[in-house]
Amino acid sequence: MDKFSDMEMFASIVKHQGLAAAGRELGLSPATMTARLQALEERYGIKLLNRSTRHISLTDSGDLYHKACLEILDSVRGTENLLQKGVKEVKGSLKISAPKDVGKQYILPILSEFVERYPEVTPYLYLNDHLSNIAESGIDVVIRYGELADSNLILRRLASSRRVLCASPEYLVKKGTPLTPQDLAGHDCLAMIRSHEELKTWHFQLNEQRKSVTVVPKRFSDDGEVIRRWALEGAGIALKSLIDVQVDINERRLVTVLNGYMKNFDTSTSMSSTNLNVVYMSRQYQPKRIRLFLDFLFEKFETELNIPKARG
Template sequence: MDKFSDMAMFVSIVKHQGLAAAGRDLSLSPATVTARLQALEERYGVKLLNRSTRHVSLTESGELYYKACIEILDNVSEVENLIQNGVREVKGSLKVVAPKDIGKQYILPILNEFSELYPDVVPYLYLNDQISNIAESGMDIVVRYGELADSSLISRRLAPSRRVLCASPEYLAKHGTPSTPQDLVNHSCLVMLRSNEELKTWHFQERDKKKSITVVPRRFSDDGEVIRRWAVEGAGIALKSVLDVQADITNLRLVTVLNRYMKNFNTSMSVSSADLNVVYISKKYQPKRIRLFLDFLFERFNDLVEESEKSRM
């Protein structure tokens, strides 16, 4: 078998989390997939997968090989597309994942506009706050808040942002406005869940002084859009990205509090820790549809930032 077929098989095993499932995807018997995987590992002299009867996981060498396979196969697909359809035609899938609030308020209309310009590009929009392994997710573009630890990926700032504490005017009129972080223990707070972790310890900084407060949760959700809606409905105080709630603040549905403090879900208080970023796998030959959408996305967000700055003047 040629190396490209082996790469496609290996990617299918990882994607479908099993040799039998990959065999069904590629119309190969489980015995054939097993034999080819063993031959692949013998060829390179390394173990690529940890295998059990129900699960497979990448070894360190396997992760390197998987990332290389994805990039090479994508590049080959792009070259084939250019040869068959000409350099001017833009087509293929475009997989984008974003947090629900940002995804619905900003990414969705931008993606709709892009689709009108390039109707042969098929968009996939995933609304998910939980993407952790971008390389294995199959996504082309990940929109996310905060700094990036994985240096093998490209991360570019899409828009500056910051964390704000916010509540509805009705809630504050009924329960009072906190004047210090410590006052939050006497308030109903709306708390995010992230990978089943309750983000109920909120961190504050005023000048050089730092303080952490464990709030009293009124409600929990792993969906940032739900947290925002609860805040608008008067259920309590939420810690949100200002981009998520800007329209609510502008229209007086939400009011920010404790504005003299920097705030975050973790101890990082760097200026960029709450910025909105675009993350993607570094590729020497980025497919044209992805390059075009990245340029389009940054252009639209630049317009949004400029409009926001004008409205504050």
């Protein structure tokens, strides 16, 4: 069988949580389904599913393959739909959610240019720092840091990033520059609130050594843009995504400290937890305006914006 058919089969198995139900959808016998799945795993030399008599679950490799299958199948079906129905006028609503810093600095000008190109598109831009249930929110495109645990969503990396500690030059002249994470105890820190949780325990890694420091913040906010503004005003040290403050650093409005350390709000040291991603629903017939906007968004980030690369 061809690879596309294998992808359809595997996506159906995961969707129905079983080979028999997937086989009924595809018109294949249980024996054929089992043989094709075994052949697929043998082709790549990996195990894709953990199977018992009543339950199946994805392995790490299976989860990666499943996400790729959904994206490829979604793209092919969308192309087929366009070919069958013809290219229609690009119009309708386009609902986007993004963190405030990224939304105002990057997404807003990109969206404005897109709407200028396609004036029949009506944009809705929601700026917030909270994760949404995409399936229930009605949002077409969600831009977020980190990953979302939902295999029914398509996730694509928009830009690599990392966390940095930063403060204004004026603040550092006044308060001094911390040389170790422990030095933060003597500094004014600016902390985020996420889902009513105060993110005041900051985690650091230098080589293989890990250290967690609970700071005593002078100010809190659930708005990342407010944290950045306070840092620019000299109110203290902030733990921010590099993308949010890259322009401020380039123009010396902010200075990074403790640069040798990997930093995060949680104990994860995975760089993927700080990357900027685009998340959207997997749809059999994705509206052309959404597909065009996604292509436009990735093109802008790849070719025109000075987005930093992640480093340790």
